[in-house]
Amino acid sequence: MFSDCACPGECGRPDRGEDGVEVARDEHETWAERGLCRKVDPDTLFVEGAAQNHAKALCTGCPVRTECLAHALDNRIDHGVWGGTTERDRRALLRRRPTVxxxxxxxxxxxxEYSRQSPHQEPGAGWTQAV
Known part of the structure; x- marks a missing residue:
């Protein structure tokens, strides 16, 4: 899971991926450097309409999907696909939970919590519905 510091894994403390397993990484590597999207053209993630479905699919199974989504929500990022969500998805989450x-x-x-309740689920599958 996340370390107890404010940085996204940059302090060198152990970090855990989407599946809860500790991720071995260089102390200078950030969550963004572990994302599945790190090797795709960034323009792929900043699209409109039906192309957003393809962009969201890139996030499926990403070990840092949670970190990415949290970053976008905490920083109120308006554009692009982050953590498998579109701008519209994130606006809906922000409206639904204004006090977060x-x-x-x-x-x-x-x-x-989802991992405790559904230990046999594929890692990362469905837990965001709990938010």
Whole structure:
């Protein structure tokens, strides 16, 4: 899961991926450098209409999907696909939960709870519905 510091894995403390397994990484590597999208053209993630479905599909199974979504929500990023969500998806989450002060903490807790309740589910499958 997330370390207890404010940085996204940059302090060198152990980090865990979407499946809860500790991720071995260089102390200078950030969550963004572990994303499945790191090797695609960034313009692929900043599209409109039906092309957003393809962009969202790139996030499926990404080990840092939670971190990415939390970053976009905590920083109120308006454009692009982040953590498998579109701008519209994120606006809906922000409207539904206006009092959330840390999406990072909320998403971590939701993922942990979902993992406890559904131990046989594929890692990362469906837990975001709990938010």
């Amino acid at each position: 002060t840390s999406w990072r903490n909320l998403l971590e807790a939701a993922r942990a």
